[in-house]
Amino acid sequence: MTTLVHAFDWPDRIVVGTVGRPGERTFYLQVRTGARSTSVALEKEQSAALADKVDELLGDLVADRSSGVSVPAETPVELIDDDPVDQPVEEQFRAGAMRLGWDPRTLQVVLEAYPVAVPRDEDDLAPDLGAEPDEPSEMLLVRMPVGTARAFVERTRKVVSAGRPTCPLCGGAIDPDGHVCGSRDGV
Incomplete structure (x- = not known):
């Protein structure tokens, strides 16, 4: 089976945004170049972890003076994107595994997202000797420059923290x- 790759090199926009009210929000990783866009559903925790990992990768690049990469400490003003996700949101798939990397040839952060693995039916458990190894049916591949990555981190953290307020007593x-x-006090 061939994997359908939704590839975006130098996207016009890459954001995490939500649809729905706090407590009922669906998180989306949305990427757009021109009129072509892809939206991948994420969990809130995945969104937060992704922002943390991208920030960590940028920090590693800053610390590695031999990388020759100039990473902005703050989001460049021209890259701030507080607009809602583009409508209509058409979910391509729900993200399961994600990978993050650095391409030193193009000086871009590379993000890969794969669909949640769907368990096979019991009828499919019999081995098919001619079958290819399990490959995802599709994936999202995004390459973004460091300034865009910095803006992505800032916006994602804002979106994640914009949910329901937290109870000062129980943390719920x-x-x-x-x-x-x-x-615990039963208050």
């Missing part, structure tokens, strides 16, 4: 419809 999320506190 406070829903718009109310909150039952689970603090």
Whole structure:
């Protein structure tokens, strides 16, 4: 089976954004070049972890003086993107595994996202001797410059933190419809 690759080199836009109200939000990694875009659903935790890993990679590049890469300490003003995700959002797939890397030839951060692995039916458990090894049906491949990566980190962290407020007693999320506190003090 051939893997369908949604490839974006030097995208016009790469953002994490949400659809829905806090507590019911769906997170999307959305990439666009011209009129072509791809949206991949993420979990909130995946979004936060992705921002942390991209930030860590940028920090490693700053620390490695031999890399010759100039990484902005803050997001360049012209790269700040606070707009909502492009509508309509058409989910390509829900992300499972992701990989992050650095391409020293193009001086770009490389992000790969793969769909959540779907378990096979019991009928499919019989080995097919002519079958190819399991390959994902599709993947997202994005190459972005360091300034864009810095903007991606900042925006993703804002989006993740913009959810429901946290209860100061139990640390649980406070829903718009109310909150039952689970603090240890029983307060």
